[in-house]
Amino acid sequence: MHTYEPPIFELSGAGKIGAWLPETGVPETALPADLLRTDDLAGLPELSETEVVRHFTRISQRNFCIDTGMYPLGSCTMKYNPKIHEDAARMPGFAFIHPLQEDTSVQGALRLTYDLQALLAEISGFDQVCLQPAAGAQGEFAGILVFRAYHLDRGDDQRDEVLCPNSAHGTNPATAAMVGFKVVEIATDPRGNVDLADLRAKVGPRTAGLMLTNPNTLGLFDENVHEVAAIVHDAGGLMYGDGANFNAILGIVRPGDVGFDFMHYNLHKTFTTPHGGGGPGCGAVGCKTFLAPYLPGPIVVENDDQYSSFTPEKSIGRLKTFKGNFGMFVRAYTYIRMLGAAGLREISENAVLNANYLRVKLHDLYPVAYDRTCMHEVVLQGKLKGAPDIHTLDIAKRLIDFGFHPPTVYFPISVAESIMIEPTETESKRNLDAFIAAMRQIAREAVESPELLHNAPTTAPVRRLDEVGAARKPILKYDRAAINGLRGDKATTDDQLEQPTY
Amino acid sequence: MSHYISITERDRTEMLKAIGVESVDRLFDVVPAEVRFPTLNLPAPLSEAEMARELRRLSAANADVLTNSCFLGAGAYNHFIPAAVDSILRRSEFYTAYTPYQPEIAQGTLQSIFEYQSLMAALLQMDAANASHYDGATALAEGAIMALTATRNRRKIVVAPSVHPQYRAVLRAYTQGLGVTIVGDEDPNTSVEEIAALVDDKTACFIAQSPDFLGTLHDLKPVADKVHAAGALFIMATNPIALGLFQTPGQVGADIAVAEGQPLGIPLSYGGPYLGIFSCTEKLLRKMPGRLVGATTDLNGELGYVLTLQTREQHIRREKATSNICTNQGLMALAATVYTSLLGKTGLRKVAEICYQRAHYAAAEISKLAGFEVVTNGPFFHEFVVRCPRPVTEIAMALEFASIIGGYDLAQDYPHLGHAMLVCVTEMNTKEDIDRLVAALKG
Structure with a gap:
């Protein structure tokens, strides 16, 4: 099927409109002539509702x-998005x-917010x-600002470094830098854990904290998490938990029980608020009591069944207008209330089961960076025997021809040719088996007919795109x-345009 | 088992056998035993029907703007949203996809972002717009950080007191660790022109808003010229609906322009998700935060779209990135794209006209009331300040009886105005609504 669709601007025609608007209906006031726009809204199209x-x-x-x-986009938790969530967020008392x-007129919304907290x-x-916080990166930003505020409040003003393992998401070092900290990278040990010797060598009186994703981006639960936390705490630093991979450990272990002082939750990952083609998300944050006075505000509190807003006394301030992405709160709340503790x-049990199943069914063909029981995702390497010219990119693109979205590729950057697969709990065994069969066939093709991989995809709406050209001369x-x-x-x-002068 | 899970008991047994462990619990042996499998004290699960009932109950406990008439603005605006907007937003193809990392199978998302960037650039008359920020306030803060980078050794930010108070709060929160000084908004009585005089050779940027927090429209062209003469960047915050009629950031010479995109087809939703519109001049392009989509071709020469200039971003540059932003407000940008396309050139102007005319009608009628005074001087858009004979909280209660959500109480942010209410009027407020408001204020 030919699916090309022109840019919407090429469908424009003078005088068309796609919305039915009322008359002004009041006596007219003159417009201030010197403050008007002068370009007749050039560049904005005119279309009917049908066309739009x-x-x-x-x-x-x-x-x-x-x-x-x-x-199976690793670290993004692309699980099924329940339909009731969409109805819920659009209820009149939530969307409108x-x-x-006044707090008294929105008690239902405040109650939901409070309960979700x-x-x-x-x-x-x-x-x-x-x-x-609106997204994971903003949750991280909140956390590192809180760490800074906590240390400064104690007169501890020498702490200008944040430690990040080399497997960390790019947002971690970017966040630390945005707060004004120097980033110190920590190595990974041969089992995929934080390298304790390297950590001990780099931690010290300048350490504000360590940002740790656990399970980490290698899909592994850090075997020494208690010890890592102890080392950081002994040096006077704080433990930040990046909750990107929280989907692996719901009801399995609580980050607050293994030494973390602060964490963010990605409601759009773990609690399945839809990813929306890039957002919106919600990067809610949680912390231990001693850090609570520094949290961003407002937070919702309850007194005698009345709900109201509150900003902590030593708050780092406001990170966003209003209270956050409320529409996402409604969805996450619905999800948790319908599942309960057992759900x-x-x-997490099924997310981890699915990932390990993929691991054992593929590790004979695709090297596994750290081949031990993984959590919700597994990191393979696109280094296939007998196919030296095949790269992870080719494998990913060929998966498209088999009807799968490719996994996350070339991340974590600490693993060469990485393929990071997160199936999530909502995939059936039938789908996992089909994915495994596709991956195994691709491994065969890589040796027997590598052009199939180099030319892939051929069944998508477009072929491979010229990204270098796009960056060289940006349009x-x-x-x-x-x-x-x-x-x-x-x-x-x-002749093909209604408005050729556009 | 939950109805979202597709693994049967039999599947599980087979899978465990393949993995080589006897039970699912054993997959978690790595977790320290003393903290493994905690008992979570959560309410019992609800069936879908029970959940829907609970949600309706919570929803009904809020006074919505559909059954009440709303005269509240102050950064979030009650505008008409054509049904077609949500119809597109509810397409799974859009809302259950993620950041378009694999362009061959994400052309829908990529083309919509490209069109969003094009529409916003045209609406603001700026060279380029990115794929979105969290909201107007965070777009402003990131703009200020970008100005600090672009101007190098300048560490002062000058901000007008008429910029939305929450935007100024976010600006301060974002820059608290960067060793910058923020000045200009100490005295709310100072004019934008007076504040602009604070811009010197240590100043990275000057930030002003039009229409400002109190609805007043400013001619920012002379101000922008002064800022540029001092070698600083001019950042303008604006309202996208006002741009249907009034001066654009591009017209006045803004280097960076930001706006809250919520008025463009996004429901109020108690404050979010909204949309941060971010744009700048060509010259600043490579210092821009956030995602960008560019046009290109595929192997067959077909037009296609890709994420581009990614070397600015955190997943490539890590601590050297222009921002830490990753997840943005993609679906809200799609809402703005569909809304702006539906309204188009004629509709955007018309909505702005209705808002302008009805707000002025409301102001004229309220100013006839004994004890009430409209203190906004000169042209305004969306909203205006009314000085009231009693505290606004008392008036709000009276309005509530008449099913009216009254204006914003300025007592917290601008106490110097006395008992003052910021009244907002959009195309959703009919003449009858306005007359009812006036009658209710009269008491």
Whole structure:
């Protein structure tokens, strides 16, 4: 099927409108002539509702998504997004309330927020939760700002370093730098844990804290987590828990019980608020009592069954307008309330079961960076015997032809040719077996007919794209000449446009 | 077993056998025994029907803007959202996908972001817009950080007191560890022009908002010129709906322009998820935070889209990245894209006109009331300040009886204005609603 859809600007026609608006209906006031826009909104298109809906429906069909198939993007937890969540977030008392209404007029929303704070605290073993951060990276930012505020408040102003294992997500070092800290990288030991000797060598009076993802991005639970925490704490540092991989340990272990002082939750991963093509998310944070006075605000508190907002006394301040991505709170709350404690544990059990099943079914062909029982994801390497010219990228692209979204590739950066697979608990054994069969066939093809991999994908809406060209001469917005330049003999002619002068 | 899980007992047995462990519990032997398998004290699970009932109960405990008339703005605006917007947002193809790392199977998301960037650049008249930030306030804070990087040794930020108080709070929170000085907003009575005079050769950027927090429209062109003369960058915060009629950031010469995108087809949702619109000049492009989508071609010469200029970003550059942002507000950017496409050139102007005219009508009617005074001077958009004869909290209660959500109480942020209420009017407030508000205020 030919699925090309032109940029929406090429569908524009003078005088069309896609919304039915009321008349002004009041006596007119003159507009201030010297403050007006002067370009007649040049560059904005004119289309009917029909055309707009058809355009976006057509381009949507050029997407792969969870509802069409397995999406084992490591560290992103692409699990099924329950449909009730979407109905819930759109209820009138949730979607159509203003963030600055009096607390007395939004008691239901405040109650839900308060309850979600408490549920997350219980699941993770922390004392206080704040839901304001909009994404994991902002949760990290909150945490490292809190660490800074805590140390400074104690007069401990020499701590200017944050430690990050080399397997950490890029957001960890980027966050520490954004707060103003120097980043110190810690090595990984031969079993995939934090290298204790390297940690001991680098920790000290300048250490503000360590940012640790556990299970880490190698899919492994750190075997020495207690000891890591003890080393950092003994040096006066704090333990930050990156909750990106929390899906592996719900009801299995609470981060607050293994030495973490602070963590963020990715509601869009673990608690399945939809990823939305890049967001929105929610990077709620939780901490131990001694750090609670520094949390961002507002937080919701309860007194005699009345709910209200509260900002802690030594708060690092506000990280976002209002209280956070409330629509995500509704979805995560719904998820936790429908699963309960046993349901949550079942999630992690199946997530870990599925990942280990993939590991043992593939490790004979694809080297496993650290071949021991993994948690919710497994990191393979795209180094196939007898296929020296095949890279992880080729394997990933060939998976598309088999109907799968490729795993995360080339991350973690500490593993060469990494392929990071997170099947999640919502995949069936039938799908896992199909994925395994595809991976095994790709390994055969890599030796017997490598061109199939080099040319892949061939069944997607487009072939491999010229990313180098895109970066060399960036075209970041619609410009007819630039787009026509790219399209060559397929360029649109004036006759094909309703508004050729566009 | 939960209805989201597709593994049967039999599957599990086979899988465990393949893995070589006798039970699922054994997969977690690595977890220290004394903390393994804690008892979580959570409420008993609810069936879907029970859950739906519980949610309806919680939802019903809130006063919504559908059944009440809302005159509250102050950074979040009650606008009409065509049904087509949510119809597109509810397509699984969009909302159950993630960041388009594999462009061959994410052309829908990538093309929609490319169109979003194009629409926002056109609306703001800026050279380039990125794929989104968390909200208007974080876009502003990231803009200030970008200005610090771009101007190198300048560590002062000048901000007008008429910039949204929460935006200024976020700006301070974001920059608290960076050794910068933020000045200009100490005295709320100072004008934008007076504040601009604080810009010197140590200043990285000057931040102003139009329409400002109190709704006032400013001519920022002369201010921008002054800022540029001092070698600093000019950051303008604005409202996308106002741009249907009024001066754009590009027109006045802003280097960086940000806005809260919520008014573009995104429901109020008690404050989020919203949309941070971020744009800048061509010159600053490579210092920009956030994701960017660019047009390119595939092996067959077909037009396609990819994430581009990624060497600015955290997953490549780690601690040297321009920002730590990863997950953004993708689906909200799609809402703004669909909304802006539906309204188009004519609709955007018309919505702005209705808001402007009805707000001015409301101001004129309220100013006729004894004891009430409209203190906003000069042209305004969306909202205006009303000085009231009694504390706003008392008035709000009276309005509540009339099913009216009143304006924002300025007592916390601008106490110098006395009993002052920031009244917001959009196309959702009919003439009848406004007349009812006036009658209710009269008491």
